[in-house]
Amino acid sequence: MLRLRPYRKSDAEYIVTWIKDEVTFRKWSAYRFDSYPITGEDVNKLYDNYALLYDFIPMTAFDDDKPSGHLFMRFTDSDKKELRFGFVIVDNAKRGMGYGKELLTLSLQYAFELLMAQKVTLGVFENNRPAYCCYRSVGFKDTGERENYHILQEDWKCLELEISR
Template sequence: MRLREFIPADAEHIVSWISDEREFRCWCADRYESFPISANDIVEQYAEGVKGGSFFPFTATDENDSPVGHFILRYPDEDKSIMRLGFVILRKSVRGKGMGCELVSLAKKYASEVFKAQKLTLGVFENNTAALNCYSSAGFTQMGSSGQLPFLGEIWTCIEMETQL
């Protein structure tokens, strides 16, 4: 798996990976208010963040340069010693094969080596067991209190996690 900066053409792949509403809520419920989203929704939102210089989307590719995953690193505030990891998602055909943990490890490496961050944080819904297991095995631990958000007629608890780099 290799990383490269996100390009607008990658948005079509991301939309296809979250084509089911329940899955959409697991991955990006706090970022987009409605479903479905379009590739243009992603491109427009990313352009705004990238322009500000604190938002860095990446695409993971396989040996054939085909997109297999995606994530965002961003600075949550002016203190650039902390980064936030978000919107970690894999192509459906590669899920359950350990690639999620590999993608998270690459994100941690970039946050530490490229951006010189000292800590990486994220928020993950407790209903997304696969993501929780992946982040826990990558060294993330729960921090602070958890907030609750209503989605699809359920209350979902968003767990805040962090890891030292």
């Protein structure tokens, strides 16, 4: 059973081990980091910067006191009614076992019940079908919006998803 807690800087050392190749890395982070691979220090540096720019809430899911999943939330409006999830990831050894769905369910509960958000959004690359299906399984709906990215010498479409309270 997963539990959710605030992110700790030490979690970054786990998170970076879950990313085994550059394609997975870019599906997770798009262009937010300059190069692959990254270190836990790179994650923490980015998060320190995000904390200065956004109302930023990084969270870690854990079982048996070991991180198993991670995402961050940030408010996108001044009224704090809309949250955006980002950097959603599960330990690669636990993918396909329901951990992603549980991470999202806990995070949505936190967003709607504790943070009182009215809507949660996220983006997922079209070429990340397992993540897309996971998001849909917890109730996210495709908005029809698309954004194009040029990643690894390819054009990737990012699909916009949302779920309302």
